[in-house]
Amino acid sequence: MSTFPVTLITGFLGSGKTTLLNNLLHDQQMADTAVIINEFGDVAIDHLLVESAIENAVVLQSGCICCTVRGDLVDTLGDLVAKAERGDIPRFSRIVIETTGLADPTSVVRLFAGEPLLAETFHLRAVVTTVDAVNGMTQLDKFEEAARQVALADVLILTKTDLVEPQATNVLRDRLHHLNPGAEIIPVVAGKLSPDDLFAHAPAAPSGPDGDVGRWLKLDAFGPREPHRNGHDHAHGDASSSHDDHHNHDDAHHGHLHHDASIHSFTVTLDAPIERDALRGWLASILSLRGQDLLRMKGIVNVLGLDGPMVVHAVQDIVHPPMTLAAWPSDDHSTRIVFITRNISQPALQRSLEAMAREHRVS
Ligand SMILES: Nc1nc2c(ncn2[C@@H]2O[C@H](COP(=O)(O)OP(=O)(O)OP(=O)(O)O)[C@@H](O)[C@H]2O)c(=O)[nH]1
Missing domain, CATH: 3.30.1220.10 (CobW-like, C-terminal domain)
Known part of the structure; x- marks a missing residue:
């Protein structure tokens, strides 16, 4: 049985996750996507931006996906599938999860790798991390979460390059490459990236004996x-x-x-x-x-x-x-x-x- 591909969008506070997600969801290719947004705090705003683009959006609020609401995430994934099967929400063929800016994505990635019940229905397709060209250096200096978000990524989206000198972007690029040489780094302004481009840069893990292991x-x-x-x-x-x-x-x-x-x-x-x-x-x-x-x-x-x-x-x-x-x-x-x-x-x-x-x- 084929399983739903899940894309995790992570990245430090304000680094452009929602901007990217919103732009991706406006692309026709992403029409059949369900979205789970994890917001921290009482006033959830990100989902307002995304809900205008998509019907299948769920918010996981008041807690971080990587710790307190992990069980909620598993329940939410199950609920989405059940609702689509009952016809309560439109059917979907993929899921995107946006984490909070402070999330350590390791535990979410572990969840998909280590939870047998989840693995029957879902597989993690790619971890996409946004890194802010203005603040990325400082965030990497100060917060280990930021470094982990970079280390776990299949694709690194370098945002806000329009706001800094090319030299500053190059220095940050260099640092990102050293943290995670296997991840492609794509500069993206205002979230303008097509789903095709995104996934072309994130080769999937081989799923059968003839898989393309070299690219992965x-x-x-x-x-x-x-x-x-x-x-x-x-x-x-x-x-x-x-x-x-x-x-x-x-x-x-x-x-x-x-x-x-x-x-x-x-x-x-x-x-x-x-x-x-x-x-x-x-x-x-x-x-x-x-x-x-x-x-x-x-x-x-x-x-x-x-x-x-x-x-x-x-x-x-x-x-x-x-x-x-x-x-x-x-x-x-x-x-x-x-x-x-x-x-x-x-x-x-x-x-x-x-x-x-x-x-x-x-x-
Ligand atoms: N100039 C410029 N602004 C950008 C770019 N990408 C995002 N922004 C702006 O940066 C701000 C934060 O972007 P969001 O997409 O909300 O960032 P986020 O990572 O979802 O933020 P949190 O959910 O609060 O962690 C917004 O005002 C965006 O319009 C970019 O490439 N260039």
């Missing part, structure tokens, strides 16, 4: 593989980062540690095929010990005895059921796993994977 992983964005270093660490402001040269710009932020410095993105690689049990053991150990600090993990693994790569995908300690593809996307059959973490470095994960692979080969 965006391995190219993480740079070439470095055989001696065996990985690629993009920690921003981290003195050990291989990208320090890249930060030689005349940036007021250069030289001090950003708050998002604890968020790292990197790849872990392995050339030789790994035993299935070794992979299982390694995943179990990192997820149980450091699951809270793993914001996102996705990759392809060369498992001994399989013709194609195994796709692994996790958000914090929740792992999607692994899937094996029919064939490798290229001649490179090495294991490559992309991580976005908090306070976990590339060498630690690289060493633990190598040790686990060695241990199982010997035994």
Whole structure:
């Protein structure tokens, strides 16, 4: 049975979420969309803008979707489907959720990955994060929520670029790329973006053995593989980062540690095929010990005895059921796993994977 695709629109306070959503909903392609808007506080305003565009809009008020109203979100999703089936509201084929500006989207993403009942009916299609070109730098400095919103994104929408000098936009772009190299960054003024453009920039996770894993992983964005270093660490402001040269710009932020410095993105690689049990053991150990600090993990693994790569995908300690593809996307059959973490470095994960692979080969 096919499931409803859900798009999560997140982004810091005032960064342009509603403007973007409102514009998307006016496009004919989005006609059959149900919208859930999470507003914090007693006076909900965002939905007034959106309700004029759509009949199927629901407001989750007085609480943040990522903590107090998580159960409400599950109920609301179920209600929407039930109402559409009864004919109380128009039928829809997709759902968009707008979070509050202070939401940490991790728990919503986890919810879709880890709640079996939800997974029967819905799947998370994309996380879209708006970042304000005027205030984004300061927000990333001050609020970890802002950095997490960026780290979890499939697509980053850079808003309000009409209000700043191109140089300021470039500096922010650079910082966003280092926080999350796998996400496309699209500058959008006043929410003017078509749904086609949005989704073209957010390749879906492969859903069957013939899925396009290359586009989904965006391995190219993480740079070439470095055989001696065996990985690629993009920690921003981290003195050990291989990208320090890249930060030689005349940036007021250069030289001090950003708050998002604890968020790292990197790849872990392995050339030789790994035993299935070794992979299982390694995943179990990192997820149980450091699951809270793993914001996102996705990759392809060369498992001994399989013709194609195994796709692994996790958000914090929740792992999607692994899937094996029919064939490798290229001649490179090495294991490559992309991580976005908090306070976990590339060498630690690289060493633990190598040790686990060695241990199982010997035994
Ligand atoms: N100049 C300019 N203004 C923008 C742009 N995008 C959004 N805005 C304005 O920024 C303000 C905030 O935009 P919203 O879409 O309400 O932002 P939001 O993220 O939904 O805000 P909250 O729900 O309060 O967190 C509004 O006045 C928008 O008109 C843009 O690209 N350029």
